[in-house]
Amino acid sequence: MRRLLDAAAHEFGELGFHAASISGITRRAGTALGSFYTYFNSKEAIFSALVTDMSRSVAEAAAAAMGADSTGVDREREALSAFLRFARDHKEIYRIIDEAEFADPVSYRAHYEGTARRIAARLDAGVETGQIARGDNEVRAWAIMGANVFLGLRFGVWDDSRPVADIADVVAAILREGIAPR
Amino acid sequence: MRRLLDAAAHEFGELGFHAASISGITRRAGTALGSFYTYFNSKEAIFSALVTDMSRSVAEAAAAAMGADSTGVDREREALSAFLRFARDHKEIYRIIDEAEFADPVSYRAHYEGTARRIAARLDAGVETGQIARGDNEVRAWAIMGANVFLGLRFGVWDDSRPVADIADVVAAILREGIAPR
Numbered sequence: 437m438r439r440l441l442d443a444a445a446h447e448f449g450e451l452g453f454h455a456a457s458i459s460g461i462t463r464r465a466g467t468a469l470g471s472f473y474t475y476f477n478s479k480e481a482i483f484s485a486l487v488t489d490m491s492r493s494v495a496e497a498a499a500a501a502m503g504a505d506s507t508g509v510d511r512e513r514e515a516l517s518a519f520l521r522f523a524r525d526h527k528e529i530y531r532i533i534d535e536a537e538f539a540d541p542v543s544y545r546a547h548y549e550g551t552a553r554r555i556a557a558r559l560d561a562g563v564e565t566g567q568i569a570r571g572d573n574e575v576r577a578w579a580i581m582g583a584n585v586f587l588g589l590r591f592g593v594w595d596d597s598r599p600v601a602d603i604a605d606v607v608a609a610i611l612r613e614g615i616a617p618r
Numbered sequence: 619m620r621r622l623l624d625a626a627a628h629e630f631g632e633l634g635f636h637a638a639s640i641s642g643i644t645r646r647a648g649t650a651l652g653s654f655y656t657y658f659n660s661k662e663a664i665f666s667a668l669v670t671d672m673s674r675s676v677a678e679a680a681a682a683a684m685g686a687d688s689t690g691v692d693r694e695r696e697a698l699s700a701f702l703r704f705a706r707d708h709k710e711i712y713r714i715i716d717e718a719e720f721a722d723p724v725s726y727r728a729h730y731e732g733t734a735r736r737i738a739a740r741l742d743a744g745v746e747t748g749q750i751a752r753g754d755n756e757v758r759a760w761a762i763m764g765a766n767v768f769l770g771l772r773f774g775v776w777d778d779s780r781p782v783a784d785i786a787d788v789v790a791a792i793l794r795e796g797i798a799p800r
Contacts (some may be wrong), residue, residue: 606757
C-alpha cells in the first residue's frame with residue numbers, strides 16, 4: 437500500500453492525472469496488477485488516497501517541526517519553515533494537490549479546509565494564552581495558508597536557492613508587526 | 619475576438635480544458651468555425667489567450683479600484699477588495715487560471731509572476747513615501763498575493779455570503795500591525 441502510494445506520487449507527479457495509468461503505477465511499484473486491486477478500485481481511487489496521504493504528510497511535517505512550547509507567531513514561523521522544506525523535498529506535491537481541483541474536487545477542498553482549520557485552532561490557542569491578539573482567526577488562517585502555499589511554490593518548487601529562514605523571517609515579521617512603519 | 623474569448627471562458631470554465639472543444643466555443647459565441655481560425659490556430663492557442671486576457675482583467679480591476687492618492691496598506695486593502703469582487707463576479711477564473719498550471723504552464727507562471735511584481739512595485743513605492751516599512755518586498759508580495767488568492771477562493775468563489783469589507787479589514791489589520799498583541 438505504501439509502495440503503491442509512493443509509486444502513484446511519481447506517476448501522477450510526472451505525467452498528470454490524465455496520462456497516468458494503473459499499469460504505470462504498478463510498474464513503478466514493482467507489484468502485480470492484482471495486488472493493486474486488493475487496495476484500490478480505480479485510478480480515481482488511488483489518486484484520492486494519494487491526495488489524502490499527502491495532506492496528512494504535510495500536516496505531520498508541520499506538527500513535527502513545531503516545538504512543544506512554541507506559541508503564537510513563533511509557531512506559525514515553524515509551520516511555514518517546515519512547509520517550505522517539505523515542498524523542496526516533495527516538489528510533486530503542487531502538481532498533485534492542484535490537479536485534485538479538477539480530478540478530485542472533494543479531496544482538494546478537504547485538504548485546504550482541514551489545513552485552514554488547523555491554523556485557526558493554533559491562532560485560537562494563541563489568543564487564549566495572550567500570544568495572539570483577538571481577531572477573526574478564520575480569515576487570518578486562510579490568509580496565512582495562502583501566503584504559505586504561494587511562498588512554497590515560488591521559493592520551494594520553482595526556485596529553492598534562498599534559505600528557508602529568510603522567507604520565514606519575512607512572514608514572521610509581518611505577523612508580528614505588519615508592514616506599516618512603527 | 620472578444621466574443622470568442624468570452625465564449626471560451628464559459629466553455630473552459632464549465633467543461634475544463636480536456637473536455638472543451640473549438641466547436642463548443644464557436645457555438646457559444648454564435649460565430650462560424652472559419653472565423654475562429656482567423657484569430658486562433660488551436661484550442662491551446664485560445665486557452666493561452668484567455669489566461670492572458672483574464673490576468674489583464676484582474677490587474678485592471680485592481681488598478682481601477684485603487685484611489686489615485688491611496689498609498690501603503692490602504693492601497694493593498696483596495697486591491698484585495700477589488701479582487702474579491704472580481705472573483706465573485708467571475709467565478710470561472712479559478713478553474714481557468716488553475717488549470718493553466720497543467721494546460722499552459724508558461725502563462726500560469728507569467729500570471730503569478732506579473733501579479734507579484736505589481737504588488738512588490740506598490741510596496742516599493744510605499745517605502746519611498748514612508749507608508750511601508752523597509753523590508754523584502756518580493757517575499758512580502760508573494761505572501762500578500764497568496765493570501766488574496768486563497769481568500770478569493772474561500773470567500774469569493776466557494777461562499778460569498780460575507781461582506782467584502784469584513785475580509786479586507788482583517789487583512790489590512792494584519793498588514794498594519796500584525797496579529798501579535800501590541
